[in-house]
Amino acid sequence: MMSGGKGKMMGMEDEDGGVDELLAALGYKVRASDMADVAQKLEQLEMAMTSSAAQDDAFLSHLASDTVHYNPSDLSTWLESMLSELNTPPPPLPSAPIPNHRSNQFELPPPPAAAIPAPILDPGECSTVTTVDFPTPGRQSEYDLKLIPAVPGRVVYGSEPPAEENARDRKRMRTSSSSSSTSRGGIGVGVGGMGSAMPAATEASSVAAGAATGALPVVVVDSQEAGIRLVHTLMHCAEAVQQENLKAAGVLVKQITMLAASQGGAMRKVAGYFAEALARRIYRVHPQQDCSLDSAFSDILEMHFYESCPYLKFAHFTANQAILEAFAGCRRVHVIDFSMKQGMQWPALMQALALRPGGPPSLRLTGIGPPQTDNTDALQQVGWKLAQLADTIHVDFQYRGYVANSLADLEPCMFEAEASGNGNAGADEDPEVVAVNSVFELHRLLARPGALEKVLGTVRAVRPRIVTVVEQEANHNAGSFLERFTEALHYYSTMFDSLEGGGTAAAAAAEAAVGASVGQQDLVMSEVYLGRQICNVVPCEGTERTERHETLGQWRGRMTRAGFEPVHLGSNAFKQASMLLALFAGGDGYCVEEKEGCLTLGWHTRPLIATSAWRVAAASDALPAVAR
């Protein structure tokens, strides 16, 4: 309808001071300070052009045949000229600041007849909302201004919205309210309903570009759209990176950083990390991974992550329960741990074995860890501590540590029992029952083809009674960069949200952090821990990208192909996990679910990690190794 109304990519960015960069990327020069004004004028123009056709028929045909058009790239001036041609005096536009409502819920107000919005704003997003009243003389009856909350944080006016659009928007709103916590702006919408949110966001920019869709001329009137723009900009930047349009991406990354600064809480941190990750990809920054510093530092970060939120504890407790049940009645047991780190999983298992009726078995533990180039031998130190604990509670304990660059370097013979001082090679001793445990380690093997198959082959060769696997429940390994980026954005937003919401520093009502210095430190370090994952998932490729998370379904497939069958985690594990979560302050957001015998822990309906247990499948002597 409007000439030049469709967005045209002119392929160049205009970096005049004050020009809105998003629109500039589309080819329109609009000063950021003029945005509201331009939007209003577009609305007026639209109103004028779409009102009773008969009256303006002459005008429309004049427009259609008139071949002289002003350059639409300077939107502001173009609109002025169009409007002056129409000769309609602009309606008076009173603006009244509305005090912001601090509300924790995304409650949809019923559409009022009057044009006063109830802004749906988050605490932490300041702002006054400017309302615009359009008392168009002579047209008041035609325009029944209704409130259409299209997305949280933004109030949109329009006339006669189609019913299904409203329903769709409400549905989108509900998604966001259930998946976001108090201090975030808009990320639930932007990310949770990516498919449906995108058109809304695109609509926002295309409004300004003049292509209002259908019978819904909309005008964004509130000034606090930064949250939506942030998500929008992140997605656009990722698209640009996917299309190798690095110049545009670079511009957008700067925008992201700017917009992120205006947000609060989890949203800002997530955006910050993703911006950093994108910047690394754009500018090809690949910091040399300093291995010695790295693994010690990772361990420290992981300890803080362990303390501040329940994910690792959940992993350990559920895996231990499965192992304990598998070891019932056995007198000699051997646990192989692929993720030894600080050994925090094993004291609880030791204690449970010590307390089981019939007394504890002899426990052998083999820990695998990455190489440390400094003089400390972390694996041995951990082993020593565990041995001390075992001694205290009278559990017969042996420990062996293996340093390996990759799990694929392991061979089955390394796990055989030492025939030390026994003479017999264990012929008249009780057979050793083996359990293999891996917490967040298997996904790293996917970076090199064939590595996972080799490791699973080694595991099978050891003939374990049970294999416990805990992995992130996300698909960060398949598809295009953009798909991976979107998935990761959703996943880590939920993670950061859970850190904020379930954090140790505040009870539900209390804002002030009590005894917070340690709690805050845990929180910050946990965020750094997650941030490092983000900076691997997004920018890296090939063997450098080690954070290749896959979903439970995908792991199920891989394990089954490798000759394992699932073992159901019992109700004991579920109950223990549920009780564990009940202990975390703010733990209402966490939810434990059982999915086909596996347990998942999530935040507000989004599962984030999954524990599963496996054993060697019965008829699996000759299995083809499927290389992926």
Place this chain on the structure above:
Amino acid sequence: MKRRNTFSINDNVDLLVEILGRLDGRSLGVAACVCKLWSSVCRRDSVWEALCNRHVAGGGGGPGTRSVVAALGGYRRLYRLCVGPVLDRLAGGPGRAGWAPTREEAAHLSLSLSLSLFSIDCYERLGGSRQRPASLLFLCKSVNVS
């Protein structure tokens, strides 16, 4: 003439133990401030063992459990660090969706969970105190300023 029923609870320590053994954690702490006798009774691990095992089906583990718990630090410490805070937290909220435990189940689970957390804490304190043990901090931060 001596009055007949001069009864002092402090003369009957076994009775005192029986009575104090039925108190809850907080009251035991208060009782420990009454006098030296009461203080010594309240410090007995058996009193705290009875408290930890309250409502647990089967009355707790027996001598095997006792020795393990003693090695890890004793029932009083177990209660103070784990069982007490766990019970406090669980008392605060309603049962989680999908699972409402019976009292025995809840008591048993709280105890086994507490023992696990206790052993982790004990482990953290081993081998030199370079870092403060922090694995139980999530339990100790109870703030409800409402």
